[in-house]
Amino acid sequence: MFAIPENWGELTARERQDARINSWALAQIEFASTEAEQGYRKRTQMIKNVVQLKKPERVPVMPWAGVYPAEYGGITVQEAMYDYEKLGDAWKKFNADFVPDCLVSAALIGPGKAFDMLDVKNYHWPGHGTPAGTSYQCVEGEYMTADEYDLLIADPSNYFMRSYLPRVLGALEPWQMLGPWTDIVELPFVGLALIPAGIPPVQQAFQKFLEAGQAIMEWISAVGPIEQTSVASLGVPPTIGGFTKAPFDTLGDTLRGTRGIMLDMYRQPDKLIAAMERIVPIAIDMGVRNATAHDNPLVFIPLHKGADGFMSNKDFEKFYWPTLKAVLMGLIEAGTVPYLFVEGGYSQRLDVITDPDIPAGHTVWMFDQTDMKEVKAKLGGWACFGGNVPGSLLKAGTPQEVEAYVKQLIDDVAQDGGYILANGAVLDNTTPENLHAMIDTGKTYGVYG
């Protein structure tokens, strides 16, 4: 937990950022060795330097990993989702063998048991529609219908509880019968408003809810120590303090789906914009609250449906950017560091995202398929950037090719600091040799003289 100092109201965004980064970098952890402690301090310092656009001692290497640690550890994804001992062995082994500059977290994989109990409908996962050895996958759908914007805008939490969640979590379907909490405005309404809580299906739904909570507690009690072991023994810092999304993606991925949101851009643009604006403070709170709880300034934000090809630049500026920018400004104001994962290609958007209102040294942009020289030309001196080692290369290339690619990347764009080496797409498929080639080349070739 980050303790907000008393004079917080008087601090500038930069001072707040410093306070948050320092708290994370100086965290009191029981390290297994002085070496591990030094490693942790060194890595957090490198990351602080790149965020603040300075040259670190070397390029930080911060790979994204998806389910690859399972294959590497000799288990299936299904096992990783359900058997937390196996999950722990695999993820600890992965971190220990590759020693990246960030913790590769086991927390994004499970808890399979809770997914079963809640009867998750908007994803398939191993044993539930996808093979044992591969990632869970989303099921495209319109989980919010086109005529529900007013409901969402009026009260997003109420909408999630009584409309969205009952659709995507089968066990909570009876929650549709609940009334809004805001009905409970005077004593007599305690009784009247809670009548639905006595209806048998609603009671069963809450029963399942509690059981899932139990399963989630078992999971997190296992995952917490897995992460702590890696951090304490290897000195690899966790680099995801919070998580949030661009409001357009909350609407487009989560609620309306690809087809739905794209039609809304034409059929009901004003409602779409109003809904995104409604979500801005919620998105900021989600990021800041978790960054504070985890005492870690970095707020991960995957960018989805604003990529090249997903809309024109004009629409990007009208629909995607304004509310994303508002979220970024809110996060920066609170002293957190937006850590954006710019998925797909973003060549067309670089002029828009390098918005002069966003202060230099307050954001991190990790790219997937965008040309990195262009990125450097546009973002250099304004924001930390990185990413781009292709998933195709890591899967189908040779270690020599990976090494050559990484060296070229470092030559091209790393020279002034403010740069992080990473792969472009979340890593599910590679070979140990190729991954070593990426990480080890970064560590040796990326030393600043």
Add this chain to the structure above:
Amino acid sequence: MSQKLIDAITDMRENDALSITDEMLQSGTNPLDVLEACRKAMEVVGQRFEDGDCFVPELILAGEVLKQISEKAKPLMKEQAVSAKDLGKVVIGTVEGDIHSIAKDIVAFMLDVSGFEVTDLGVDVPPVKFVESVKETGAAVVGLSGFLTLAYDPMKATVKALKAAGLNEVKVMIGGGQVDEQIREYTGADAYGRDAMAAVALAKQWLGG
């Protein structure tokens, strides 16, 4: 009138397109002419997509408009529409292990409106299904879609299965967000396409459309 309809569709004015359709049909325009205007409009939309002036939202909206117009026109048609699908047959699907449909649907739709006869096998399609379908339909082109990197190996397996079944003449194109030239080489496919219009261009190139 036809030109007005074409303009409405290509300018993404959905309501106008629908009311012009109503006017045309009420004033006795041959429904086939209405559908022909739609086809021409989609040609323009496709071209704009290729030129980078149109994007996925426009493809989706145009598709939606087209669907509504044909629902209006079809019941009024006396004669059967002569199949304009004479460019050739394409089999398409998302490969085994991958359950994503959105990209595959867009590609299938663009192939369809461009004049190909498309057999859409859906998602999570095992190699043998592709083989069977090619044998059944006699398709000369197969399109494999994959959303995630897990699709690389099933794509490779599908190419191999087609070859093993003696379907060496069949051209295979692959695509998806994480597919590139390196993966084309890895899978042994004949080509990779960046987007839906690339799929159309490849199919035309191979089928001589």
